[in-house]
Amino acid sequence: MRHFRALIPYFRRHRWFYVFGVGALLGADIAQLILPQVLERFVNTVQRAGAVQSDLLPYALALLALGIIIFATRFLWRNFVQGAARLIDYELRRDLFHQFTLLSPNYFNHHKTGDLMAHATNDLQAVRMALSMGVVMIADTAFLITSTLIIMFSTISPSLATFALLPLPLAAVVTGLLGRQIHLRFRAVQDQFSTLSEHVQENFSGIRVVKSFVQEQPELERLMGHSREYFDRNMRLVRIWALIQPLVQFIQGLAFVVALVYGGILVVRGTITLGAFVAFTSYLGLLNWPMQSIGQLVNLIQRSGASLQRLDAIFSERPEITDRPGAVAPAKPLEGALQVRHLTFTYPDSTRPATSDVSIDLPAGRTLALIGRTGAGKSTIISLLLRVFDPPPGTIFLDGIDILDLPLATLRETVAYVPPDNFLFSETIAQNIAFADSELGRDVIEEAAARAAVKGEILQFPDGFETLLGERGVTLSGGQKQRVSLARALAKTAPILILDDSFSAVDTYTEELILGGLLDLRQNRTTILVAHRVSTIKHADLILVLEDGRVIESGNHQSLLAERGFYSRLHQRQLLEDRLGGSPEGRGA
Amino acid sequence: MIREEEALGKAYDARLMRRLLGYARPQFWWILLALGLTVIVTASTIAQPYLVKIAIDNDINTVSLPMVTYPIGQAPAGVPAVPFDGRLFVRVKALPTPPASTTPVYTILAQGGQTAMIQGPMPHQAFTIKNGGHAVQIGTRLLPAVPVPVAVMSRFRQQDVRGLELIGILFLGALLLAFLANYLQAYILQWVAQSAIFSIRKDVITKIEGMPAAFFDKNPTGRLVTRATNDVEALEEMYSSVMVNMIRDGLLLVGVVVIMFQMNTYLAFVSIAVLPVVFIAANIYRNKARMAYRNVRLALARINAFLAENISGMRVVQTFQRQSAQEEKFRSANGAYRDAGIREIRLFAIFRPFMDFLYTGMVAVLVWFGGGSILDSALTFGVVYAFIQYIQLLFQPINDVTQNYSILQSAMAASERLFVLLDHPAELTDPPAPRALPAAEGRVAFDHVSFAYTADNWVLRDVSFEIEPGQTVAFVGATGAGKTSIMSLLARFYDAQQGRILVDGVDIRDVKQAELRRRIAVVHQEVFIFAGTIRQNIALNQPLSDQEIVRAAQLVGADRFITRLPHGYDEPVQERGSTFSTGQRQLLSLARAVAADPAILVLDEATSNIDTESEQQIQMALENLAGTRTMIVVAHRLSTIQGADRIFVMAQGQIRESGSHQELLAQGGLYYDLYRLQYKEDFKLT
Numbered sequence A: 001m002r003h004f005r006a007l008i009p010y011f012r013r014h015r016w017f018y019v020f021g022v023g024a025l026l027g028a029d030i031a032q033l034i035l036p037q038v039l040e041r042f043v044n045t046v047q048r049a050g051a052v053q054s055d056l057l058p059y060a061l062a063l064l065a066l067g068i069i070i071f072a073t074r075f076l077w078r079n080f081v082q083g084a085a086r087l088i089d090y091e092l093r094r095d096l097f098h099q100f101t102l103l104s105p106n107y108f109n110h111h112k113t114g115d116l117m118a119h120a121t122n123d124l125q126a127v128r129m130a131l132s133m134g135v136v137m138i139a140d141t142a143f144l145i146t147s148t149l150i151i152m153f154s155t156i157s158p159s160l161a162t163f164a165l166l167p168l169p170l171a172a173v174v175t176g177l178l179g180r181q182i183h184l185r186f187r188a189v190q191d192q193f194s195t196l197s198e199h200v201q202e203n204f205s206g207i208r209v210v211k212s213f214v215q216e217q218p219e220l221e222r223l224m225g226h227s228r229e230y231f232d233r234n235m236r237l238v239r240i241w242a243l244i245q246p247l248v249q250f251i252q253g254l255a256f257v258v259a260l261v262y263g264g265i266l267v268v269r270g271t272i273t274l275g276a277f278v279a280f281t282s283y284l285g286l287l288n289w290p291m292q293s294i295g296q297l298v299n300l301i302q303r304s305g306a307s308l309q310r311l312d313a314i315f316s317e318r319p320e321i322t323d324r325p326g327a328v329a330p331a332k333p334l335e336g337a338l339q340v341r342h343l344t345f346t347y348p349d350s351t352r353p354a355t356s357d358v359s360i361d362l363p364a365g366r367t368l369a370l371i372g373r374t375g376a377g378k379s380t381i382i383s384l385l386l387r388v389f390d391p392p393p394g395t396i397f398l399d400g401i402d403i404l405d406l407p408l409a410t411l412r413e414t415v416a417y418v419p420p421d422n423f424l425f426s427e428t429i430a431q432n433i434a435f436a437d438s439e440l441g442r443d444v445i446e447e448a449a450a451r452a453a454v455k456g457e458i459l460q461f462p463d464g465f466e467t468l469l470g471e472r473g474v475t476l477s478g479g480q481k482q483r484v485s486l487a488r489a490l491a492k493t494a495p496i497l498i499l500d501d502s503f504s505a506v507d508t509y510t511e512e513l514i515l516g517g518l519l520d521l522r523q524n525r526t527t528i529l530v531a532h533r534v535s536t537i538k539h540a541d542l543i544l545v546l547e548d549g550r551v552i553e554s555g556n557h558q559s560l561l562a563e564r565g566f567y568s569r570l571h572q573r574q575l576l577e578d579r580l581g582g583s584p585e586g587r588g589a
Numbered sequence B: 001m002i003r004e005e006e007a008l009g010k011a012y013d014a015r016l017m018r019r020l021l022g023y024a025r026p027q028f029w030w031i032l033l034a035l036g037l038t039v040i041v042t043a044s045t046i047a048q049p050y051l052v053k054i055a056i057d058n059d060i061n062t063v064s065l066p067m068v069t070y071p072i073g074q075a076p077a078g079v080p081a082v083p084f085d086g087r088l089f090v091r092v093k094a095l096p097t098p099p100a101s102t103t104p105v106y107t108i109l110a111q112g113g114q115t116a117m118i119q120g121p122m123p124h125q126a127f128t129i130k131n132g133g134h135a136v137q138i139g140t141r142l143l144p145a146v147p148v149p150v151a152v153m154s155r156f157r158q159q160d161v162r163g164l165e166l167i168g169i170l171f172l173g174a175l176l177l178a179f180l181a182n183y184l185q186a187y188i189l190q191w192v193a194q195s196a197i198f199s200i201r202k203d204v205i206t207k208i209e210g211m212p213a214a215f216f217d218k219n220p221t222g223r224l225v226t227r228a229t230n231d232v233e234a235l236e237e238m239y240s241s242v243m244v245n246m247i248r249d250g251l252l253l254v255g256v257v258v259i260m261f262q263m264n265t266y267l268a269f270v271s272i273a274v275l276p277v278v279f280i281a282a283n284i285y286r287n288k289a290r291m292a293y294r295n296v297r298l299a300l301a302r303i304n305a306f307l308a309e310n311i312s313g314m315r316v317v318q319t320f321q322r323q324s325a326q327e328e329k330f331r332s333a334n335g336a337y338r339d340a341g342i343r344e345i346r347l348f349a350i351f352r353p354f355m356d357f358l359y360t361g362m363v364a365v366l367v368w369f370g371g372g373s374i375l376d377s378a379l380t381f382g383v384v385y386a387f388i389q390y391i392q393l394l395f396q397p398i399n400d401v402t403q404n405y406s407i408l409q410s411a412m413a414a415s416e417r418l419f420v421l422l423d424h425p426a427e428l429t430d431p432p433a434p435r436a437l438p439a440a441e442g443r444v445a446f447d448h449v450s451f452a453y454t455a456d457n458w459v460l461r462d463v464s465f466e467i468e469p470g471q472t473v474a475f476v477g478a479t480g481a482g483k484t485s486i487m488s489l490l491a492r493f494y495d496a497q498q499g500r501i502l503v504d505g506v507d508i509r510d511v512k513q514a515e516l517r518r519r520i521a522v523v524h525q526e527v528f529i530f531a532g533t534i535r536q537n538i539a540l541n542q543p544l545s546d547q548e549i550v551r552a553a554q555l556v557g558a559d560r561f562i563t564r565l566p567h568g569y570d571e572p573v574q575e576r577g578s579t580f581s582t583g584q585r586q587l588l589s590l591a592r593a594v595a596a597d598p599a600i601l602v603l604d605e606a607t608s609n610i611d612t613e614s615e616q617q618i619q620m621a622l623e624n625l626a627g628t629r630t631m632i633v634v635a636h637r638l639s640t641i642q643g644a645d646r647i648f649v650m651a652q653g654q655i656r657e658s659g660s661h662q663e664l665l666a667q668g669g670l671y672y673d674l675y676r677l678q679y680k681e682d683f684k685l686t
């Protein structure tokens, strides 16, 4: 229940919709309550000896007028209440996405994309139902039940009302008792559906591996096992769920039988008129919907409460990485001098540090290279510098300022970054390259593409730079993706350029071409290169060799070679291993 | 391509319906039983207002029915007779044969708690009971009357009370029957529905799993998952409610109309006069609802696509500081969804209340015409009451129609997509009479193979080569040269348009795909890690011992990082292995391939994200592994490949050079250039 409090500000913003909507709803209810009164008078009139047809005209006209009022008021409440629910749904989804943009990448590592999407669609839909049908049901049931009871007891016959209504609380008890069970079984069904979806998703994403290793049959059996369990849980739910509707109808029927027999006897005895009998059965009919909807209402509130709880968990998630209080952008633009002091960092859910005591001093405009085994901590350093994870205070400085004291926006504007996974959006190639700034001119985009050695290939597509990527467009090869991602970073004018393993899908020739093209860019930019090939990084001003998170060697190409350590061994191995077999010396330039 | 989210589906399509019903065929007898139960429920529903009519006309509203008299002890047997005033009174209606028209009738008049009996029928004009029930004034005439005391009145009404009790019992019986039939029917239908969607889901998943790689290139995974999950789910209500509801509604409609005509032709005609209006309104609504529904779905699909992409790419959005730009884009998708929803609400807000209006209007019409007929004594009140109830029943199927309609619509849209998928030609099939591969040797041959992913975009041109068993060969060349394509053809992920591919002397199109792939293990450029544990990722459902798993991991050097994990080989792996570095993921997929123990091992840039030293280590390990098996390696780093028995140099889809490392260097061609580029420094040094 307490989760519904989160909705109050939204509710308040649209309160007039609700005021008018509920007002119209009650108007429709009142019209419905008047209707049996008209019928009662009509019946008593036709019963009266000596009545003529023109005596009936007022009743026919009154009914017609009530019909028009019911039409108008129902039209209004549907528009007001359901419309307001749609507006709130929109705002919640907007705010949810905003919250996503605030959460750190680590959050997304630990939450499945599918689940987060479900929050933005299914959970919001449940909340929307509560905000429209839930509100309507509460207002409607409360008003209709109380006023019908008052009318039945006070204007028709207290004894008839007592006997006829006797079975109805049973309906509430039954739905209440079964409701809890149904809720649990329903949850079990839903959980199994997500499990099934996850496994299907995984199976299809990994289909090449599944096929390569001839796993179709075992995988299919596994999936069908989940499907069978889903079937069973559905049947377990139905066993009690299918009971509710017939049972409630039966109980309502019971009330009607009492009204018919006992009410009939009262008419026979002359205690009530035939008109009152007809009115009573009509009022009983009015109670049908509210009685049935109590069960639904409980269910709806439970479901939307659970949905709100999940949404609330996201909304109350404090972004791990935020601007420090008092963080202000420095007066003059950053130049890109990087200092790292004794950086030791351990991932939140890990026990071993990913980097230990790393120190770097890189003047602005210089090139730093990181090299080392897989898992040595190269990308970790980059992530910390970008504040994908926050480094410990006092460890990383830009132009002498602790990056924790910089506003995130300033920090990220200072850096152009090529991520190792080359994520591109389903937009045109031009839009992807101009991602940092959608105002970028075509010449800048093309130049960036040319520098990334991908312009030629882009121009070969029928739509050139306007080629749409992703689901609705073409799929690029891994190398093409990597180079478009590179162009995206190059199109951004920032004092620091970071390439994390950005040549892994590019052949040596193209790499050489790109690096050559970058030379003049690198002149006035601080550049950080992560690579595996010595040839990629040999021009760097500072090369750090990492092993298990530690810097084991540092220097430039020449000095590292002279050190005869890991780097030089690596170099030797990359260069000379063949000498045992081949003899390329003879063919020297 | 299978992208019909946007297509405007029909609400009903006989062809689709037939196929959908086909899935329910195994449950035919159950469906028939459910239908039988439906008939019971409908009969009970229709019987209820009629029982009330009988109660009103025969028992409740009977005080002033005309009676005839018999001397005491001479009333006909089996007919309720009440002694009063020295005679026996019997209702005319109760007599088996009507009395002669000259027989005098008596009528009890009731007014304001007074009751009096007069001779003659019920007067048409207003009357007043006078003199304590000893006279009745009708107009200006004053008729003699006999007052009927309360105790005697209840004797007169004894038969009515008994009649009411009987009706009550019948009514109860009808309710009980309906209750049982309803429950059983719902349970059976759910069982039918779940069985049907279980088998559809099975067909869909089997179909998708059997599709070739080209299919997955064209259809994003998310869409295929929707097919197997939500689209199949959209059929559930079709089976569990619509299928039988439509029949029930039809029965109800016919039943109500028949009973109306049976009761009173005149009022029946008046009542059904509204039906054309209802049908026209429902039809207009249907057309508009279709568009509105489609727009809502479309807008929702866009939101989903946007979210999927931006959640996975949030890191890029944030590092490029584009949060507000993406929020702006989301706002327009979100707004379109809101607006489509509001249009749908508006439509529904007109239609449903309009139906309610028609119902109330019909009641007004019945009050006017039916009431008039009662005053003319052409009708009893019970009939008018029953008509008002039946009108309500008449509207029920029509209101249901709108709900059934939207269920049907989404079911049709979903089944259309599903059947397009199921009917998709299997492009790449096993031969009808597959040949068995001979004993594993590991011989591979490409014979004048040409291949294009899309028409005329030749990616491989006339490629021919042979690999001897146990050889290690390497493919080198620029990105896009076609190396990966060769590996995909070898594992028969695609079929080449021209030429033949032979494995151990047999055309791969003549053997079962499964048999072919058991012989070849491909480690792809793009790694895929399953959620589960490290152990499961290496073993992949094979019954491997711990030793074998550890050995495979050790061989590729994955053991080093695995043993450092808190749970070692049982360390849980997140979706896509997101907490492992790219290189570590590659090591895992290498270990998986080694554990599969194939005759032909293909490594397609399987070590590109792994540092050179580890790569060397893997290289050495794999060399030990080689000898008994054929190895095909694709790599950019020449150091990785120079130990190969043969090297194929590819450019623009063709094999340009081939030979050993030394032979190729000696040729001074492409390979030499590539080599020189990578080792330029070295040339300077020496």
Ligand SMILES: Nc1ncnc2c1ncn2[C@@H]1O[C@H](COP(=O)(O)OP(=O)(O)O)[C@@H](O)[C@H]1O
Binding pocket: A109, A347, A348, A349, A350, A354, A372, A373, A374, A375, A376, A377, A378, A379, A380, A381, B578, B579, B580, B581, B582, B583, B584
């Ligand atoms: N998000 C993460 N959560 C926990 N551990 C991680 C995460 N990312 C990387 N690691 C671990 O940190 C270590 C360093 O990884 P990384 O910096 O990616 O290496 P490199 O880029 O040098 O290959 C590895 O052992 C890796 O498993």
Ligand SMILES: Nc1ncnc2c1ncn2[C@@H]1O[C@H](COP(=O)(O)OP(=O)(O)O)[C@@H](O)[C@H]1O
Binding pocket: A476, A477, A479, B217, B453, B454, B459, B477, B478, B479, B480, B481, B482, B483, B484, B485, B486
């Ligand atoms: N699934 C695919 N659909 C269409 N074109 C593709 C597909 N995969 C690769 N291509 C194209 O085929 C050519 C060869 O690609 P590929 O075999 O992956 O080269 P390599 O592995 O040598 O880098 C490239 O131009 C690439 O864009």
Ligand SMILES: [Mg+2]
Binding pocket: A378, A379, A380, A420, A501, B581, B582
């Ligand atoms: Mg890395």
Ligand SMILES: [Mg+2]
Binding pocket: B480, B483, B484, B485, B525, B605
């Ligand atoms: Mg490739």
